[in-house]
Amino acid sequence: MTYSAGYGDPESGGPATAWRDGWPVYDRSGTVCVIGAGPSGLTAMKNLKEQGFGVDCYERDTSVGGAWNWRHDRSPVYASTHLISSKPFSQFPDFPMPDSWPDYPKHSQVLEYLEHYADHFDLKPHIWFGTEVVKVEPAEGERWDVTTRSTGGYGGERIHRYAAVVIANGHNWSPKRPEYEGLEDFKGEVIHAAQFKDAAQLRNKKVLVIGAGNTGCDIAVEAAQQAARCWHSTRRGYWYTPKYTLGRPADQVNDLMLWLKLPLRARQFLAHRTLKSTVGDLTRFGLPKPDHKIYETHTIVNSQLVYYLGHGAVSPVGDVARFHRNSVELKGGEVIEPDLVVLATGYHPSFDFIDGNLLGVDASGRPRLAMHAFPKRQPTLAVAGLLQPDSGLFPLVHWQMVAFARMLRVREAAPAKAVAVQRRLEAELDRRWTTAKVKDSTRHWFEISHTTYLKAIQRLLDELSLEGAK
Amino acid sequence: MKVMRAREWAFPIAPVRREVRRATPELDEGKPPVLFVPGFGHGAWVFAEHWLEHTADRGFPAYAVSLRGHGDSAKAPKATLRAYAHDVAQVAASLPRRAVIVGHGAGALVTAHALARYPARAAVLLSPVFGGAGTALRNPMLSLPALFGGGLRLPAGQLFSRELPANAARGYAARLGRASTRAQWQLLRGRTPQPPVGDPPVLVVGSPDDRIVSDTALRRVARGYGGAPLLFPGMGHDLMLDTRWREPIDAILDWLEKSA
Ligand SMILES: Cc1cc2nc3c(=O)[nH]c(=O)nc-3n(C[C@H](O)[C@H](O)[C@H](O)COP(=O)(O)OP(=O)(O)OC[C@H]3O[C@@H](n4cnc5c(N)ncnc54)[C@H](O)[C@@H]3O)c2cc1C
Ligand SMILES: NC(=O)c1ccc[n+]([C@@H]2O[C@H](COP(=O)([O-])OP(=O)(O)OC[C@H]3O[C@@H](n4cnc5c(N)ncnc54)[C@H](OP(=O)(O)O)[C@@H]3O)[C@@H](O)[C@H]2O)c1
Secondary structure (H helix, E strand, O other), X not given: OOOOOOOOOHHHOOOOOEEEOOEEEEEOOOOXXXXXXXXXXXHXXXXXXXXXXXXXXXXXXXXXXXXXXXXXOOOOOOOOOEOOOXXXXXXXXXXXXXXXXXXXXXXXXXXXXXXXXXXXXXXXHHEEEOEEEEEEEEEOOOEEEEEEEEOOOOOOOEXXXXXXXXXXXXXXXXXXXXXXXXXXXXXXXXXXXXXXXXXXXXXXXXEEEEOOOHHHHHHXXXXXXXXXXXXXXXXXXXXXXXXXXXXXXXXXXXXXXXXXXXXXXXXXHHHHHHHHHHOOXXXXXXXXXXXXXXXXXXXXXXXXXXXXXXXXXXXEEOOEEEEOOXXXXXXXXXXXXXXXXXXXXXXXXXXXXXXXXXXXXXXXXXXXXXXXXXXXXXXXXXXXXXXXXXXXXXXXXHHHHHHHHHHHHHHHHOHXXXXXXXXXXXXXXXXXXXXXXXXXXXXXXXXXXXXXXXXXXXHHHHHOOOOOOO | OOOOXXXXXXXXXXXXXXXXXXXXXXXXXXOOOEEEEOOOOOOOHHHHOOHHHHHHHOOOOEEEEOOOOOOOOOOOOOOOHHHHHHHHHHHHHHXXXXXXXXXXXXXXXXXXXXXXXXXXXEEEEEOOOOOOHHXXXXXXXXXXXXXXXXXXXXXXXXXXXXXXXXXXXXXHHHOOOOOOHHHHHHHHHOOOOOOOOOOOOEEEEEOOOOOOOOHHHHHHHHHHOOOOOEEOOOOOOOOOOOOOOHHHHHHHHHHHHHHO
């Protein structure tokens, strides 16, 4: 099999060369298909192109940026979103964000960055906007038939056959909605955080925010400033890391400790001490004591929540027991009367266009992938960006895609080596890429430590080196 | 390829104001932008003399950056090689399209470091000073002061061929500045740059009559990138300021048209 380089035009793919269920299949020979033009899809395209592959990308929206394009219907981003990871952790490792930008850029800057990346590396001519992938099925020779149609279902479906597929559809757009007794009868308004766009939605309302991921904490902070009242419900205590510690962005301090090779326990100790000496013991505000050490839940980076707790503008409450017609009952028996409930309970991954078995998806919806990216026995399929890192995502997904492109190259040049690497990856299918004992929660399915993960990537890249093999 | 960069993440380079000179073609023919990186002591002006306009006339958008502490960029007495490479990657990434980087003298070493952090479309190393003991031994009078905190001395006679009129040579030499002491040390120590990302084609250009870079050094650098140098006999170290400045730049642009 050879891979073709250069631009492709799936519309003029020539005559159909195969058939599937009575439909024509257009063969795109060695081209790789990328699903989604968010950060993960863009870096997949850039790195595949760089290693000489032709790429076709399908994006159901009308522009690039994925989650960071808040004009997109499904974008989870709200007006006040800023990065939680500082610039060195938030940029692609070979494409720095401008020096003139702040430590923690705003969502509109991230979008600008992604648009610039797409232009700089000439990716847009490869993207089919307003086109949704509805089916991905295996074809002979470890290739893939990809069925697309216009977003919204207008027009017919088309099938193209690809040498490989990268699934970069994001995992922060399909809301995770908890079920509560009495919720249907509740007369107040209930929205998921995905529908929260602007602080104006909270103005002068009595707001209950459920969940203390980064989304829930951001919304509680907005509510503290805009709403008539704000209750923040959490089912456990957390560590709220400020954006700055010891005079620099907190994640840079953390990596300084990593650079000094401090083990996890020492880092946890130091982080606990630092928090204790700055914000102090949060149980004095009525918050539960954390049931875990720091780094054992997905890091919350928020300097303002503690500030507003201390101003009484956010009232911490426990888990919700049930809803009534006009009120919400908490597990302690307390009853509150919000007009607006925001479920900031996170998002589910969703791969409805592919047979879940190919990704090892279990009954709870959790895929089983080597390094959260490479499915078992499918060497020409990868999932990009399905990670919940303790730092920024962009560098990690960049390296994932450098490795995948290399893997495809090695399959061509040294097939035996490719098989050996694939086997080794599969042997580590259930490995977790973090040393911390993370809490058992669906939100931690893809939780990783960026250092542990990048070391594994380094190993993979070294194994895939073709030097000396040629 | 180095994936773990904890030190770089923990200590990001401080931002500075940077001088970028540019010349853009009248018509955008879709050719890649070319970013020129001057060597130690030199500023963007050395390329603004002839090469920027000439490159633009041939249809390539042309840019030249002054490394921090040089030309009209902000002062940076403590700058490291990494900070200089950061300056190059910052400017390259800000350009509308994937750029070609052309580095001169020690700027070629800075460029080589930048190539490990930005996937250039192609790169050209002009009269490259890659440092190490060889550089110091060949030019003891130039480099000794650097070891003791002085500047690398670059007298006009070392930089230009005899064809360049003496007063022009003196004028240029008078405009030279100096790199930071730390960067000079790092140059003499000569740490090998990490391999380039994105596998760009690399061309090495120089003169056998360069009095700073020996023929052997030139060939060694070229061999490191899997090629042989393109030579312009009779020219001095500062190819872009010499009387026959047109020849090397035309050869470089011809090469770019073919390979990038
Ligand atoms: C509020 C918020 C803040 C965040 N802050 C940070 C942060 O500070 N740092 C950080 O690193 N990460 C952050 N994240 C995580 C964020 O999800 C990632 O940064 C990043 O956007 C993930 O990129 P992606 O390309 O994998 O997915 P997405 O950005 O979701 O992009 C997926 C793309 O695929 C398209 N698509 C999906 N299905 C199909 C289909 N069937 N056919 C065609 N196209 C399809 C979508 O339209 C979309 O454009 C944040 C997330 C949220 C919710
Ligand atoms: N840059 C930014 O500013 C920013 C902002 C927002 C989000 N993000 C990122 O976006 C991603 C998603 O974040 P997210 O905050 O939307 O989701 P998340 O991290 O999954 O957090 C969900 C929160 O809801 C709670 N929860 C879930 N199900 C619940 C239930 N049934 N009952 C009660 N509580 C429940 C969880 O509690 P448990 O801990 O008990 O499971 C957790 O506190 C993360 O990677 C995050 O870092 C970044």
